[in-house]
Amino acid sequence: MRPADYFRIPDVSYRVWKVWMRNRDVFMKTIKVNFLVPFLEPILYLFGIGFGLGLYVGEMDGMPYAAFIAPALISISMMNASFFECTYASFVRMYHQKTFDAIISTPLNVDEVILGEILWGSTKSLINASIMLSVLSALQLVKLPDSLLLIPFSFLVGLVFSAIGMCFTAIVPTIDSFNYPTFLLITPMFLFSGTFFPLSALPEPVQLASQIFFPLTHAVIISRGLASGRIGAQSLVSLAWLASVGSILTILSINLMRRRLVA
Amino acid sequence: MPPIISAMGLTKIYGGIKAVDRIDFEIREGECFGFLGPNGAGKTTTMRMIQCAIPKTSGRLLVKGMEVDERPREIKRILGVVPQENNLDPDFTVLKNLTVYARYFDIPKGEAERRALELLRFVQLYERRDSPVDKLSGGMRRRLMLARALINEPEILVMDEPTTGLDPQARHAIWDKIRALKREGVTVVLTTHYMEEASQLCDRLVIMDLGRIIAEGSPAELIEEHVGSEVVEVDNRPEVLGLIAREGERYEMFGDRIHVLARDPKGFVSKLMGACDLERVAIRRATLEDVFLKLTGRALRD
Numbered sequence: 001m002r003p004a005d006y007f008r009i010p011d012v013s014y015r016v017w018k019v020w021m022r023n024r025d026v027f028m029k030t031i032k033v034n035f036l037v038p039f040l041e042p043i044l045y046l047f048g049i050g051f052g053l054g055l056y057v058g059e060m061d062g063m064p065y066a067a068f069i070a071p072a073l074i075s076i077s078m079m080n081a082s083f084f085e086c087t088y089a090s091f092v093r094m095y096h097q098k099t100f101d102a103i104i105s106t107p108l109n110v111d112e113v114i115l116g117e118i119l120w121g122s123t124k125s126l127i128n129a130s131i132m133l134s135v136l137s138a139l140q141l142v143k144l145p146d147s148l149l150l151i152p153f154s155f156l157v158g159l160v161f162s163a164i165g166m167c168f169t170a171i172v173p174t175i176d177s178f179n180y181p182t183f184l185l186i187t188p189m190f191l192f193s194g195t196f197f198p199l200s201a202l203p204e205p206v207q208l209a210s211q212i213f214f215p216l217t218h219a220v221i222i223s224r225g226l227a228s229g230r231i232g233a234q235s236l237v238s239l240a241w242l243a244s245v246g247s248i249l250t251i252l253s254i255n256l257m258r259r260r261l262v263a
Numbered sequence: 264m265p266p267i268i269s270a271m272g273l274t275k276i277y278g279g280i281k282a283v284d285r286i287d288f289e290i291r292e293g294e295c296f297g298f299l300g301p302n303g304a305g306k307t308t309t310m311r312m313i314q315c316a317i318p319k320t321s322g323r324l325l326v327k328g329m330e331v332d333e334r335p336r337e338i339k340r341i342l343g344v345v346p347q348e349n350n351l352d353p354d355f356t357v358l359k360n361l362t363v364y365a366r367y368f369d370i371p372k373g374e375a376e377r378r379a380l381e382l383l384r385f386v387q388l389y390e391r392r393d394s395p396v397d398k399l400s401g402g403m404r405r406r407l408m409l410a411r412a413l414i415n416e417p418e419i420l421v422m423d424e425p426t427t428g429l430d431p432q433a434r435h436a437i438w439d440k441i442r443a444l445k446r447e448g449v450t451v452v453l454t455t456h457y458m459e460e461a462s463q464l465c466d467r468l469v470i471m472d473l474g475r476i477i478a479e480g481s482p483a484e485l486i487e488e489h490v491g492s493e494v495v496e497v498d499n500r501p502e503v504l505g506l507i508a509r510e511g512e513r514y515e516m517f518g519d520r521i522h523v524l525a526r527d528p529k530g531f532v533s534k535l536m537g538a539c540d541l542e543r544v545a546i547r548r549a550t551l552e553d554v555f556l557k558l559t560g561r562a563l564r565d
Contacts, residue, residue, distance in 0.1 A: 018366050025363065026354040098350035105314060105344040106367035106415075107336045262317060263277070 001259060010111035010254045019103065019116025020123070027124075038081070038128035042073050042135050049196065050141075061198050063228065070141040071223035072195040074132050074150060075157065079216055081128040082121040082158035083186060086165030087178045090117050094169065100261060114257045118162040118250055125158025126151060142227040149226050157219045160242050163249035164215070170256035193217040194224075218242050265328065267292040267419060267450050268313060272322035275308050282308040284474035285322065295441070295451040297461045297468035299551075301559050304471040306454035307347060310423045313452065314344050326419070340368065343417030343449075345408050347424045351396045357407060358383065358392040361414055368415040375414070382410040386440060402433025409440060420444060422453040426460060438463055458552040472559045482551050489557055490549040493528040495535070497521050502539045510534070515557055522553065 027034055046066055054065030061068055093099040100113050130151050136142050142150075168181050192202065193216035199207050210217045218238035225231035266289035275283040283305040290296040298306040311317045312324055315335035324331045326338045352360050358379055365375030383389040386406035391399065399407065405425070412420060425441070426434040441464055445451055455461055461468055462482045470478040470485070478485055486492075497503050499519045507514050512531065513524040525531035528546050535544060 015367070021366065022352075022363055025359070029354065097353060098348060099352060101316070101346065102350040102352070102364070103367060104316060105339065105342075105346070106364070107339050107369075108367055109335070 001255075006255045007248070007251055008255055010115060010251060011109060012112050012115050015108045016112045016116040016119060018108065019113050020120045022099075022103075023117070023120040024123075034127075035131060038077055038131040039135060041077060042070075042132045045073050046070070046136075046139070046141075066139075067141045067228070068224075069196055070136045070139075071150075071227035072193075072220050074129050074136065074154070074227075075193075075216060075219040075223045076190060076195060077128045077132050078125040078154045078157040078219060079161050079186070079189065082125040082161040083165045085121040085124045086117060086162040087169055087181070088175065090121075090166065090169050091172070091175050091178070093117075094261075095175070104261075110258050110261050111254050114166060114254045115250070118159060118166055118253070121162030121165065122155045122158035125161070126155045129154030129157075136227075143229040146229045146231075147227050150223060153222060153226065156239075156242055156246060157215070159250065160215045160219075160246040163246060163253050166253035167249060167256055170253055170260050189214050189216040194220045215242060215245060264292060266290055268296075268324075268326050268452065270309075270322065270324045273309070273312065273319060273324050274321045275305070275312060275317070276320045277308075281474045283312070286471070286474075286476045288469055288476065288479070290450065290452060291467075292450055293445070293448050294466040295445055295453070295464050297465035298452075298454040298471055299456065299458070299461055299468055299555060300454075300471035301456065303473070304559075305474040306471055307423055309471075310421055310452070310454060314342055314421050315339055340415065341418045343412035343415065343420040345405075345412045345420070345422040345425055347427070349404050349408050351404060351407060351411070353396050356393050356395055357388055357399070360396060360407065361411055364411050365414045370415065378414055378416075379410075382413055385413075385443075386410045387436070400433075402429050402436065405429060405433065405437060406440070409437065413444075417449065419450045419452065422451070424454055424456070426455070426457065434460070458550060458555055462551050470555060470558055477558050478554070485554045486549045486551060490524050490553045491526070491528075492549055493525075494547055494549045494553055495523040495525050495528050495532055496543075496545040496547065497523065497535060498541060498543055500539065500541075503535065503541075506535060506538050515553075517556075524549075524553075524557075 050066035050069050057065040059065065100110070103113050104110055133142065133147060133150055137144055137147060168178065172178060192206065192210050193214050195216070199210060199217065202210065218241050221238045222235045225235045268290040270286055270288050272285045272287065273283060274281065274285050286309070298309060300306050308317070312319050312331060313326060315331050315338055318332055327341065329338055331338060352363065355363060361379035361382065362375045365379065370378070380389065380392070383392050386409055388403060388407055388410065391403065396404065396407070426437050429437070438460070441451055451464070453464070465482060467479070467481050468485070469476045478489065480488065497520070499516060499521050503521060507521070507523060510531065512526065515522045515524070523531060532544060532546055535541060
């Protein structure tokens with residue numbers, strides 16, 4: 001493939017939603033279990049870190065520690081829901097179940113299958129963020145109604161992490177290879193994206209790298225702005241960063257997948 | 264009537280290897296057309312090019328007058344595909360597998376349900392409609408694959424090794440369904456390495472080897488042309504070989520047995536009985552397997 005081929009505009013139609021619907025139908029089968037994780041996760045983190053560690057920390061960046069980490073917890077959940085959906089889960093559908101092969105024997109093409117998967121990953125992010133938001137607002141840790149904007153925002157963050165995941169799914173030889181992006185990308189992001197302490201606590205080069213390379217940093221900036229009702233101009237930069245990286249990586253992942261599946 | 268599928272100089276190269284090497288064939292509407300060949304002959308690659316799953320490297324391939332690389336969506340709309348490996352959705356029940364698949368073809372919900380139930384009756388899985396797929400036997404899964412391939416009422420059914428790995432009962436069940444579909448006017452394209460399957464089902468077939476088509480015709484024509492009507496099977500002994508050489512007959516050596524493709528089998532057998540002291544001489548009808556082994560040789564392919 002020539003370099004330009006990695007960014008060819010995908011050939012997609014309304015049919016992407018049929019792939020999305022297939023995944024929704026599977027999700028609905030086990031809906032109770034699917035709600036459990038995003039419901040319990042924020043509660044565990046809040047009690048363990050927010051209230052436990054928060055006793056010693058007191059305030060951070062001018063707000064109670066639990067309120068400081070609450071929007072970060074939502075952002076982390078957006079990241080996990082979409083990244084893992086489009087890595088492990090998509091890989092199982094593609095490689096073990098041959099679901100993609102079955103779908104491309106119909107009028108759908110590979111581009112539509114992959115975009116459908118990415119949109120589903122984004123939806124998983126939205127579902128998880130919404131559940132967490134309801135728990136955190138019940139605990140009065142986020143401001144309403146501003147925080148409701150986190151729901152549409154979670155779809156965009158989900159898109160970015162789904163696309164990142166899908167790029168890896170397109171190139172990994174086996175499912176075990178996902179350990180590399182998980183430990184080399186997701187775990188550092190979890191810790192160094194202004195999640196549990198402000199970015200300013202880090203050395204300046206690390207701050208800069210975090211802002212250039214980590215989508216979670218931008219997700220946290222906007223989430224915290226919305227949750228505290230103090231949204232700044234920096235959020236616009238983050239929004240532009242997420243939107244452009246999200247669209248570029250979505251296109252890239254589709255082209256990488258076409259190379260893998262249509263040889 | 265123009266052929267429903269035609270290939271001209273069709274070629275597929277994978278990483279420098281010619282999987283399919285300049286083949287030509289024409290498949291007529293309503294017939295059952297077979298691709299025979301040992302593993303690695305290029306059968307599956309040809310099927311996958313027909314079903315627009317992989318692009319061709321060169322040559323032309325037309326399905327109902329449409330170029331495969333120009334109008335894949337329209338072609339896939341009129342195709343039913345049963346791949347070599349089952350790819351049913353393990354997350355769904357038998358019935359849901361069909362209705363979800365129907366959605367990909369824009370078939371409305373009510374209609375999809377109606378067709379799905381009718382097809383489940385056709386493949387005798389109606390009673391199992393609410394079972395999860397992983398509770399089905401191999402034969403049932405294959406029948407469900409066939410039902411799924413029929414959900415869009417295809418004009419052409421493409422099946423890659425439809426009965427590989429099935430027991431004789433399951434195999435005959437699939438054959439019955441294929442014959443029923445043919446009677447309804449569906450064009451059937453299949454690959455197989457079961458000679459009996461090809462003889463039972465195919466009106467015409469090609470034998471492929473190393474990416475090329477090496478023979479073409481109806482099963483009876485191929486047998487007559489390459490083997491003759493009968494085969495004499497006899498032990499591999501020097502005096503037998505001597506007689507064959509004197510008579511100038513064609514033969515194939517299979518370990519300790521020799522298959523003689525005699526011009527006059529009965530006459531040859533009486534000469535054999537006169538010349539040698541033999542315990543095991545058999546004269547039997549020639550089959551497609553004789554043609555296949557004669558053309559593709561005995562060496563293992565993988």
